[in-house]
Amino acid sequence: MTEPAPSPGLYTRFASGLLFPLQEWVKKHQSVARRRELERTQWLKPDEIAALQLARLREFLVRAAREVPYYGRLFGEHGFDPASLVTLADLARLPFLDKPRIRAHVEDLKSRSTGPLVKYNTGGSTGEPLVFYMGMGRVVAAKWRATRWWGVDIGDPEVVLWGSPVELGRQDRYRAIRDRLFRTYLLPAFQMSEAQMDDYCREIRRISPRMVFGYASAVALLARHARSRGHRLDDLGVRVVFTTGETLYPDQREVIEAVFGAPVANGYGSRDAGFIAHQCPSGSLHVSAEDIVVELVDAEGGPVAPGESGEIVVTHMATDDFPFIRYRTGDVAVASGARCPCGRGLPVLDEVQGRSTDFIRTVSGNQMHALALIYEVRDKPGVRAFKFIQGEDLSLELLLDGGPELTAEVEGQIRAGLTRRMGPGTVLQIRRVTEIPPEKSGKYRYVVSRAAG
Ligand SMILES: [Zn+2]
Incomplete structure (x- = not known):
């Protein structure tokens, strides 16, 4: 692995020092100043960061009450005065924002004083698409700070x-130009056939990127492909592979790091909830606390004790145009309150355990992390790819793509292992396929559950 060395080339200095600030100035984003500010505040003590976060939250909520019809009404109904917010716990007096609420109030969630909004459409994987809006300037500063780590x-x-095909079609002549200037090369993750992946490997060799960014599953798939086809990618000077958008499994991290010859920095975030947390070189997942308030809640919606797992609820303070306040992400994490040895005072998530859809429900009523099932399949001879689909009736279907080594006997072992994990009474179907198509989003999920909740 290569140690990051601060030796930016001329073009990098040009783009980062001149082109980018110029664009930001034109778009009035002030990201440069913001990033500098974030690079200062990350080293503050945890209580100083908490105080700064609380002050920012108060101002954000006051603006939301004034400018956003939905929140003006909601705060009134709950007798909530944002100006008198004293602790983060006061936030819990407000109800959660979830996808049905966004759907029901999508027009009222827009700020009266917003500039142009961009419409987004996400979340095909659980059959629950979401339309929401963002202003033109939603934070790049927090991500920029994390890449500089x-x-x-x-x-x-x-x-x-x-x-996804949807996103690519949209609005983006402008983005294409920007991406050329800043040397960001997009390889669509939703069309990764074998032949396409050969092209991608050659393309990556040509580009010689400092950083690779993508869905964990898509990057891992490409890494496995590169290894099996003998495409070398570990000699290009890649400094880091950023993965985000979904659970990163240990075997994915392993293959990515080996193939790219660089560490994986996993992040947690999504299109709707924003850039929430990212891994630092000491290994901790730091929350971008200056922009984001993270609460972990139990099934009843109350706070969980430190060290207990809870659903991630985010309030994103850079979303004035379409505020996300106490948004339920459906993801599960643990936070013990430990500090990171890197010295940054930003709070740490010990572990993001995944989406609730990464959990499988057994007939006896337990929730089981999907890893338990994945382990029964992953290392069996001949297995190329697989995917679990759990139906609402708790039945389990395994799509299995394998070579000649994946004999009937091996399949029998897989079935026995899965039955042992799932318990008696589980309806299990194994279907042999020759290809596992990605989700509409371009992610390749090991597990899709329509039963977890
Ligand atoms: Zn750290």
């Missing part, structure tokens, strides 16, 4: 494995 700056060549 790894010695990568804006303007350094970057390969992005990302995107």
